[in-house]
Amino acid sequence: MPERPELDFPRPLTTVDVVIFAIRSDALQVLLVQRPRAETEPFPGVWALPGGFVDIAGDRDLEACAVRKLKDKTGVVSPYLEQLGSWGSATRDPRGWSATHAYFALLPEHAAGGALAADAQWFAVEGEKVRPKLAFDHAEILHAAVQRLRSKVEYTSLPAYLMPPEFTLPELQRTFEIVLDRPLEKSAFRTRMLAADLIEPVARMRKGPNRPAQLYRLKKARAPVFFARTFNPPG
Amino acid sequence: MPERPELDFPRPLTTVDVVIFAIRSDALQVLLVQRPRAETEPFPGVWALPGGFVDIAGDRDLEACAVRKLKDKTGVVSPYLEQLGSWGSATRDPRGWSATHAYFALLPEHAAGGALAADAQWFAVEGEKVRPKLAFDHAEILHAAVQRLRSKVEYTSLPAYLMPPEFTLPELQRTFEIVLDRPLEKSAFRTRMLAADLIEPVARMRKGPNRPAQLYRLKKARAPVFFARTFNPPG
DNA sequence: CTAAGTTAGTTGGACTGTACAACTAAGTAT
């Protein structure tokens, strides 16, 4: 196509990466995969976010590509998948100018317990980091994902997507506290959550270690909801 | 590089587009450029968002590329530039699988009044659309940009970046009202704005058509600020 | 020069939702 010179411009490498969060063992965890040890690969053996090249032949669009990569590593489709942003520069990949489209997904604990790919493993999020060193600029992407998750929690009910199909209000509050890494006020949390209209009570009660507690589930309409204030804890 | 087969995968076309907003003539406007009329181009003569291919040789990263395209069309550098998201699919560009990294910028009126590129022109945003038909999926991107702008206004003081260096509170409120396309409550707006700690009074007063009004300017620390409620108007 | 009009900014009461502590109720453990 000599009359369309820009089509012959060198094109950046294009990838999609997914930051997959779940609450496991009472902690916020993220799924990482270990890069192949082959010397021909960049960052051999280093932990990285799940992701990889866009398949022009197979992927209809970016989100389909993200869903594919999520399913490859976890075997499930996330109930919540949101675009996080994109990172592109001349230096982030040693193979050349590259751009990645990053997504972030929330997985309920029961879905996160399934069969993982052999090279995948859960890691606790500590602060806004993770223990192992990450390949490429994935530490920066993870940082942005944790910040986005935390900031959205302040004015939406996003963490509800981290819950199993049925849950109690104290369980939901515990999930919020894990994500935000700070204690929340009980009665304000309850007022907000019920006003937010994202969850609805189900008929059954849970027989906990103490008195039976009301079970709730996510409503079908899943739009994150605006909150008024930021229920700060006592003290 | 025969041992790195993925490097020889066909790569998507990669572009950067910028949604540039300004308040002009008491309305929210967006900058569009008319695509060249050459028959070899897709969408010849159609209006589109400013943008184009990433220059692997010249652009350090995606944001630098966005700044370059902004400057090319307006001659200025925006005081506010934020990544909006990315759109990529097999069908959005007739030339093949393509992905664009979209940014959105806010320009103060005085900066938006400068010398535009010959192919560029301001258009009023009506609802969440613009009068002319747009090339590619740019209507969808513009829609997302307007929604992002409006939704962020509910809990940040973003529109302050659309103001000239010094402005009065009623002028700022008018800008908010134009962006949100609804009237706001005067005293609540004032309380919030001052509490938000994004603006500070300057010594001078403006001699308006009536009594002198206090001038404010943006503070150096420019972090958008969380707001509590959503000051609804009377009625 | 005066009167009417316009706009900046303030004040006060009704209302809503958070902060916080104290309370009740219903189960469990010893």
Place this chain on the structure above:
DNA sequence: ATACTTAGTTGTACAGTCCAACTAACTTAG
């Protein structure tokens, strides 16, 4: 039976919005 734990409620204080009415300072029309 008694003590402990946890789910959920209640009540008071407080902050910020909603709304209308008000004051103050300037402009404009007659």
